[in-house]
Amino acid sequence: MTSSPIYTVAVRxxxxxxxxxxxxxxxxxxxxxxQEGMAGHALVASRRPEGYETEVSLEGHYKSLVVRGxxxxxxxxxxxxxxxxxxxxxxxxxxxxxxxxxWAQLKIxxxxxxxxxxxxxxxxxxVYFDVASLQETPITECIDALSLRHFFELHCERFxxxxxxxxxxxxxxxxxxxxxKFPHPAFRAGQRELAEAVYKASxxxxxxxxxxxxxxxxxIGTVFPLLKSMPKQRQDKLFFLAAKTPGRQLALEAxxxxxxxxxxxxxxxxxxxxxxxCEHPDKACHGDSCPLARGFYDRLPAARSAAVLHAQSGSILxxxxxxxxxxxxQVCPYYLSQELVRWSDVVVGDYxxxxxxxAMLFTMSQLWQWRVSxxxxxxxxxxxRGRKMYSASMDQSVLRALHATAPKAVKKxxxxxxxxxxxxxxxxxxVWQVYPEIPIDFLKTLQLALSNITDFMLxxxxxxxxxxxxxxxxxxxxxxxxxxxxxxxxxxxSLLDKPDQPLALAQGCAVLNIRNILPAPFLAPRFLLARxxxxxxxxxxxxxxxxxxLGLPDDSAWIDVxxxxxxxxxxxxxxxxxxxxxxxxxxxxxxxxxLMARQYQTEPGNYLAFTSSYDYLEKLEKLFKQRYPFISCWxxxxxxxxxxxxxxxxxxxxxxxxxxxxxxxxxxxxGVDLPGRRLIGAFIATLGMPQVNAINEEMKNxxxxxxxxxxxxxxxxxxxNYTYLYPGLQKxxxxxxxxxxxxxxxxxxxxxxxxxxKAEVRALLPAWWKVERxxxx
Numbered sequence: 001m002t003s004s005p006i007y008t009v010a011v012r013x014x015x016x017x018x019x020x021x022x023x024x025x026x027x028x029x030x031x032x033x034x035q036e037g038m039a040g041h042a043l044v045a046s047r048r049p050e051g052y053e054t055e056v057s058l059e060g061h062y063k064s065l066v067v068r069g070x071x072x073x074x075x076x077x078x079x080x081x082x083x084x085x086x087x088x089x090x091x092x093x094x095x096x097x098x099x100x101x102x103w104a105q106l107k108i109x110x111x112x113x114x115x116x117x118x119x120x121x122x123x124x125x126x127v128y129f130d131v132a133s134l135q136e137t138p139i140t141e142c143i144d145a146l147s148l149r150h151f152f153e154l155h156c157e158r159f160x161x162x163x164x165x166x167x168x169x170x171x172x173x174x175x176x177x178x179x180x181k182f183p184h185p186a187f188r189a190g191q192r193e194l195a196e197a198v199y200k201a202s203x204x205x206x207x208x209x210x211x212x213x214x215x216x217x218x219x220i221g222t223v224f225p226l227l228k229s230m231p232k233q234r235q236d237k238l239f240f241l242a243a244k245t246p247g248r249q250l251a252l253e254a255x256x257x258x259x260x261x262x263x264x265x266x267x268x269x270x271x272x273x274x275x276x277x278c279e280h281p282d283k284a285c286h287g288d289s290c291p292l293a294r295g296f297y298d299r300l301p302a303a304r305s306a307a308v309l310h311a312q313s314g315s316i317l318x319x320x321x322x323x324x325x326x327x328x329x330q331v332c333p334y335y336l337s338q339e340l341v342r343w344s345d346v347v348v349g350d351y352x353x354x355x356x357x358x359a360m361l362f363t364m365s366q367l368w369q370w371r372v373s374x375x376x377x378x379x380x381x382x383x384x385r386g387r388k389m390y391s392a393s394m395d396q397s398v399l400r401a402l403h404a405t406a407p408k409a410v411k412k413x414x415x416x417x418x419x420x421x422x423x424x425x426x427x428x429x430x431v432w433q434v435y436p437e438i439p440i441d442f443l444k445t446l447q448l449a450l451s452n453i454t455d456f457m458l459x460x461x462x463x464x465x466x467x468x469x470x471x472x473x474x475x476x477x478x479x480x481x482x483x484x485x486x487x488x489x490x491x492x493x494s495l496l497d498k499p500d501q502p503l504a505l506a507q508g509c510a511v512l513n514i515r516n517i518l519p520a521p522f523l524a525p526r527f528l529l530a531r532x533x534x535x536x537x538x539x540x541x542x543x544x545x546x547x548x549x550l551g552l553p554d555d556s557a558w559i560d561v562x563x564x565x566x567x568x569x570x571x572x573x574x575x576x577x578x579x580x581x582x583x584x585x586x587x588x589x590x591x592x593x594x595l596m597a598r599q600y601q602t603e604p605g606n607y608l609a610f611t612s613s614y615d616y617l618e619k620l621e622k623l624f625k626q627r628y629p630f631i632s633c634w635x636x637x638x639x640x641x642x643x644x645x646x647x648x649x650x651x652x653x654x655x656x657x658x659x660x661x662x663x664x665x666x667x668x669x670x671g672v673d674l675p676g677r678r679l680i681g682a683f684i685a686t687l688g689m690p691q692v693n694a695i696n697e698e699m700k701n702x703x704x705x706x707x708x709x710x711x712x713x714x715x716x717x718x719x720x721n722y723t724y725l726y727p728g729l730q731k732x733x734x735x736x737x738x739x740x741x742x743x744x745x746x747x748x749x750x751x752x753x754x755x756x757x758k759a760e761v762r763a764l765l766p767a768w769w770k771v772e773r774x775x776x777x
Contacts, residue, residue: 005171007163011058011069011108013342013368018158019104022097023287024296024335027461032086032131040086040129044136045073056081058112062156065163071109072127080123080140081110086131089458097297102126108155111148120145132451166343169312172265173345174231182224183261189564189743190216194536197559199225202233202373202532207552209379209543210536212561213766214737218536219247219377220254226373226534227258227266227346235531236370239361240348243381246671251348251377252318259314267311269340270318271349277319277334279327284464292332300339303329307340317344342368351382355526356389357480362526372530378670379535380730383549386519390489392478396421396509397496402471407460410468413452420445425493425510434492434698438482438514446479481514487706488518490698517699518706520551527552538737539730541764545722560767567770570740571748574756575774580686581753585616588685592752593624595776596659596683599748600631604657605680610664610735612686614638620685621661632658636666652678664688670734675741681748682739687755689728699723729764750774 032040045054056071073082083106087094103126110124125140187195194212201208202225212218226238240251248270255268275281280290287294307325311317317325317340319333326333341347341364354361354374365372376382396418403414420442425433453472457463485491496509516522527533527550540546543558575595578588596609611617614637621635634651637644645667651660654677662668664686690696700723707715732751739747755761757773765771 005064005167006066007064007167008066008068009159009163010368011067011105011112014067014155014159015101015104015108017162018155019101020097020297020300021100022095022295022297024285024290024293024332025095025097025287026285026293032088036131037086040131041072041084043134044082044084044127044129047136048073048075049077051076056113058109058116060112060115060152062153063160064167065156065160067108067112067152067156069105069109069112071113074113078123079119079121080125081106081113082125082127082138083109084127084129086129088131088454091128091130091137093458093461099126104151104155107143107148107151110143111145111152114145114148122148165308169265169267176262176264176266177227178231180224180228180258180262180264183220183257187221188216190561191221194218194221194559194561195225197557197561198222198534199229201534201557202226202229202235204557205233205531207527207530207533207556208535209540209546209552209556209558210534210561211540211543211559212536212538213563213565213768214538215741215743216561216564219250220257222375222534222536223251223254224258226375226532230345230373233373233531234371235373237344237365237372238346238375239354239372240346240375240377241351241354242348242377243351243385244378244671247377248348248350251375252316255346255348256316259316263314265312265314266346267308267340267344268316268346268348269311269337269344270316270322271337271341271347271353272319272334273350274334277323277337279323279333284462285332286462288462290332292326292330296331296335299329299331300336303331303336304339304343307336308343311344351376351385352389355382355386355523357477357522359526362529365529374530374533376533376535378537379546380537380539380734382523382535383519383546383727386523386550387516390481390484390516390519390522392474392481392514394421394475394478394512395496396511398471400509402467406468407456407465409456410449410453413449417445417449421510421512422508424512425495428493428495428510430495432492432494432694434490436491438485438491443479443482446475446482450475450479478512478514481516484522485514486521487702487709488516488521490515490517490695490702492695492698515695515699517702518549520549522551524551524553539733542726545726549722563766563768564743565740565745565768567768569746570769572736572751572765572769572771573749573774574751574753574762574771575776576754576757577775578685578752579754580612580616582691586619588752589620589623590627591776592620592683592685593627595750595752596624597628597631598777599681599683599750600628600659603680603748606652606656606674606678607659607681607683608668608679608735608738609659609661609683610669610685611661612664612688614663616685617661617663624659632656633661634658635661636663636668640667649674654678659683664735665731668738669731670737672738673741674738675745679739680746681750682736683750683752684732684735685752686732687725687728687753687761688731688735689724692724696723725761726764729761733764733766 053074056074058071059068071081072084085102106124106126110122114122121142121144123140123142125138128137190212194210197208197210242248252270258264259266279292283290285293303325307317322337323333326336353359399418403411406414424442492513494511496511547556578591580588611620621633625633634648636648652674700719703722704715704719707718736749739749762771
């Protein structure tokens with residue numbers, strides 16, 4: 001006889017499901033940070049008498065439910081159970097539905113303790129702790145055990161049907177995933193090798209760096225094995241993280257293909273940013289302003305059920321379907337998607353949802369102790385994105401513009417902050433200068449400003465002041481990055497001259513920057529939390545570069561998938577008598593233009609020409625048109641919008657002929673699919689290396705120092721390669737990857753710089769290329 005399945009739920013999760021009601025209310029109420037919350041709980045516990053019990057583990061059963069949690073503290077002498085909630089600001093402004101939620105948690109803890117100790121009644125105290133004043137506000141009530149039992153069973157009963165549905169879904173999902181078949185008749189060349197490596201990494205519980213050339217089907221080749229491994233590894237969720245929208249779209253298409261082929265009962269959800277999913281951007285996120293926030297939690301159960309039913313039927317909850325469902329139930333699409341993360345099997349979103357400092361998926365995985373697997377699409381982008389996530393800036397001209405319109409209550413503190421900022425650079429002569437540390441006096445003034453603005457905004461929660469809020473959150477991020485400042489970052493000051501602003505605002509202004517150069521210390525905990533992380537891209541060489549800069553564990557696996565393409569498909573020529581170094585660029589233009597024209601005349605078709613900058617592009621295009629007006633040309637422009645990008649790509653048809661000029665590292669250098677005759681060649685007139693300037697040189701020096709401390713003997717050479725060579729060649733290989741997209745494609749690539757003939761550069765090019773040295777006429 002088999003026992004019925006058991007569903008385990010945390011007290012907090014149970015109450016959030018059953019006890020929330022009323023409006024969605026996101027008026028300015030800054031919650032204490034995780035560190036402030038832990039410190040607050042510790043301080044409250046330290047004030048309690050001897051014999052006080054902390055972190056009391058409790059468990060109870062109701063039908064097929066197991067309810068578990070940890071109560072904050074219990075005083076046996078007073079028979080007093082406490083739940084501590086940290087907050088900031090005026091307690092009277094706390095929304096009533098939040099208080100109701102807090103009481104529900106405490107009452108359930110109360111019943112579990114009564115049951116555990118055989119108590120007839122218990123004193124319950126909800127202790128609100130103000131992290132600013134360090135004052136406690138206890139709200140205490142004595143409740144009999146029978147009443148608490150009824151309360152517990154009522155909330156369990158509300159959750160029971162959902163829990164049974166979730167148990168049935170998980171069982172059906174795992175059975176289907178165990179039997180999951182690859183959706184195509186056969187694997188492409190290299191695809192099986194990739195899939196097996198991903199599956200083995202998941203089984204071993206390690207991270208994997210997977211380098212695989214474009215065209216083998218990396219998305220389906222990584223999603224399939226991770227879904228297949230979920231039942232055996234008891235994984236709760238798969239997160240597919242992309243750098244750009246096309247990556248998300250490919251993931252959704254792969255999931256749709258798998259669901260269609262195998263009738264998978266798989267819940268797949270697409271996350272979209274708040275800015276792109278907000279229906280009422282002119283309204284504040286609370287019930288008195290936005291109709292979709294009013295009564296949100298009252299309408300959420302029906303919307304949640306409808307969304308899950310839709311997903312269960314094999315349809316993906318992409319942004320379009322999610323919006324349709326949300327509006328049908330009159331709830332906010334963005335916050336509905338956040339709720340549905342908890343009930344989804346696969347979540348597709350941007351990098352920042354897991355890797356950012358306040359990443360939602362990472363935080364939820366920690367909170368609910370999910371076993372997750374993570375896929376990082378086009379992972380070569382994660383280094384630069386990671387640097388941006390953990391960098392911060394403060395623009396003095398923005399501060400002065402804010403002061404001009406700021407409420408009277410914060411004007412003085414903004415003046416003090418402006419004065420303190422000016423003190424930092426009053427003796428600075430150079431336009432840009434790096435400093436060894438961030439002065440403590442400035443940080444104290446910044447904290448005072450943040451505290452004052454916080455108090456003002458708490459006292460005026462309905463006030464709409466976008467400029468003040470924007471500055472507040474930027475300054476708050478700057479403060480947090482300052483707290484985490486170390487050898488992995490630079491602090492520098494740039495002097496500004498802004499002619500477009502009034503003299504009073506622009507004169508004597510500067511921008512403070514905390515630039516992260518090595519995101520490894522911040523990203524490493526994200527890799528460790530997951531059961532497995534697979535980072536895949538066509539350009540992840542050398543692996544030590546990505547493992548070191550991203551903070552991957554030492555036991556991370558590596559695979560370089562054999563290319564399905566052959567050297568016969570792609571002619572690669574490295575031109576030995578052209579230099580695209582900055583001082584040689586003008587002299588290189590004629591030879592580059594003539595070489596492009598000669599190739600075009602030999603084999604007319606569509607080509608892409610990549611340069612290192614817009615300035616270089618414009619000069620080359622102008623000269624090329626003068627010398628070869630009969631060849632059709634079109635070019636990428638500065639600040640090109642989406643419509644312009646679409647028009648640029650539309651010129652590459654199977655019947656068209658011409659040359660598109662683009663910037664290396666830009667919108668057309670990766671993530672663009674132009675198979676067959678749509679693109680037959682590329683001219684790459686650059687090594688793609690970042691510009692040699694004061695900032696990059698300082699980054700190189702800081703990396704050298706960091707590597708020296710790590711005991712790496714060749715730290716100077718490595719630092720140069722990490723700063724310049726590796727990022728540059730990665731862009732080159734990505735751009736070249738636009739040419740050969742399918743096993744039947746044929747094409748040509750011209751690498752137009754003499755440095756491509758150096759051994760250390762050749763070693764970073766794809767192994768399947770056969771590079772010929774060419775001397776241009």
